[in-house]
Amino acid sequence: MRIDIFTLFPEMFPMVLENSIVGRARRRGFLQVVCHQLRDFSPDRRGRVDDTVFGGGKGMLLTAEPFARGLDALCEHLGYMPYIVYLSPRGRVLDQQKARELSALPGLALLCGHYEGVDQRVLEEYGVEEISIGDYVLTGGELPAMILTDAVSRMLPGVLSEEACFEEESHYKGLLEYPQYTRPVVWRGREAPTVLLSGHHGNIEKWRREQSILVTQQNRPDLYEAYSKKLH
CATH class of the missing domain: 3.40.1280.10 (SPOUT methyltransferase, trefoil knot domain)
Known part of the structure; x- marks a missing residue:
């Protein structure tokens, strides 16, 4: 391009x-x-x-x-x-x-x-x-x-290492991105969500989707309303 x-x-x-x-x-x-x-x-x-x-x-x-x-x-x-x-x-x-x-x-x-x-x-x-x-x-x-x-x-084919790099980001599918965590597991008394350490991919994906919906509802109700309309 x-x-x-x-x-x-x-x-x-x-x-x-x-x-x-x-x-x-x-x-x-x-x-x-x-x-x-x-x-x-x-x-x-x-x-x-x-x-x-x-x-x-x-x-x-x-x-x-x-x-x-x-x-x-x-x-x-x-x-x-x-x-x-x-x-x-x-x-x-x-x-x-x-x-x-x-x-x-x-x-x-x-x-x-x-x-x-x-x-x-x-x-x-x-x-x-x-x-x-x-x-x-x-x-x-x-x-x-x-x-x-x-x-x-960054949307051009080949620019990012994997399509997932932008497919899971905020706004790509109408929702904001879920919260993310890295090491250490406990930082200043705050512990990373246990589900992310479980290794259970199904539960992790479910948690991420639920968090995306929650974050969008709280931070951008206009986006959530538009997203909800697409589901119906």
Whole structure:
């Protein structure tokens, strides 16, 4: 899979992209990530990419043309137009199902906004999907782009050692993950659940499922309600 990121701050990405699971996926050839400096596609010789907002208001807005030029150049280079995502607080909130859907695509182009966002017309021109990482506002789309890249890359075939690595995680099947424990058996007077030390796989799986349901009910009743509806 290839992910192209259009940003004003490409220097923010190397530390994330070169380490941990994302870095390993890139080194093993499962993932290619290319960061593009948005100013390189500016029609202005000084590299300007923003302007004042029509109708008044504070702040500046990223203009449409630099993103359009960047996407057109990418399309010409690849021979196809990748699926385009604009990281935006007004978009659909990223969840595990969306990450799974995006991971099945051959390529993604991520647009990182800044200031007051981007001219709406470029989103409409290219049929861009807006995705948010939560109900709050950040100063730019770079951190959300890193999060989306991480969430998508770990779903790619071969990136994790076993499918179970992500199939048992929170959100994969609609429930949050069960509590986990390791040595020592007793830590500061707190003992790990006896069932996990029993070696009885059936009982362990039953306990884990019961705990997943309990944790989801307590921490995310909205998720549990959606999960319950699927069962009926």
